[in-house]
Amino acid sequence: MNLLYFNLAIDEHYAPLSFNIKWLNAIAKNYENVYVITKYCDSTSLNKNIKVFSINSTKNSSKLIVITKFFFFLIKILITKNISRCFSHMNPLYVALAGVFLFLFRVRTLLWYTHPSLTLKLKIAYFFSDEIITSSIDSFPYKKAKVNPIGHFIDDHI
Numbered sequence: 001m002n003l004l005y006f007n008l009a010i011d012e013h014y015a016p017l018s019f020n021i022k023w024l025n026a027i028a029k030n031y032e033n034v035y036v037i038t039k040y041c042d043s044t045s046l047n048k049n050i051k052v053f054s055i056n057s058t059k060n061s062s063k064l065i066v067i068t069k070f071f072f073f074l075i076k077i078l079i080t081k082n083i084s085r086c087f088s089h090m091n092p093l094y095v096a097l098a099g100v101f102l103f104l105f106r107v108r109t110l111l112w113y114t115h116p117s118l119t120l121k122l123k124i125a126y127f128f129s130d131e132i133i134t135s136s137i138d139s140f141p142y143k144k145a146k147v148n149p150i151g152h153f154i155d156d157h158i
Contacts, residue, residue, distance in 0.1 A: 002081050003031045004107065006088035006095065009040040010052065020089070021045050027087070035077045037070065037094065053077070067097070074098050078105045088112065092125035099128030114139040 028034045028047045041054040053073040086109040111129040118141035132147045134140040
């Protein structure tokens with residue numbers, strides 16, 4: 001089984017997002033390959049079965065170029081890598097953009113999202129997600145069957 005993983009960044013030097021490396025390495029043990037589409041990557045500590053497709057997006061990047069890269073990576077991965085699942089961490093935009101393709105390729109999609117505001121991209125991501133996990137019942141704007149509050153994760157083995 002292969003996993004498609006969306007996140008904001010993989011950066012071992014940026015404390016708020018450095019946990020992604022441990023997560024990816026742990027998750028990757030359960031999959032043949034993990035394909036990550038991210039805005040930025042600065043890590044050499046990933047397992048060999050993790051392949052990163054970095055858009056290298058910055059505040060000054062052209063939105064057209066960023067979206068073109070995203071769709072190029074997405075379609076390349078979906079056509080050639082036999083993806084069975086997609087996990088998106090705090091990135092409803094990528095789920096909203098990829099939703100039609102994930103649906104057409106029958107990829108089960110899980111969105112982890114914790115924020116109470118309701119945006120258009122979140123509405124679209126909700127529609128295309130098979131399941132949504134969040135930290136608490138109040139940290140997601142919908143209270144529906146596919147929304148599952150699971151609490152916060154704190155790694156006490158740092």
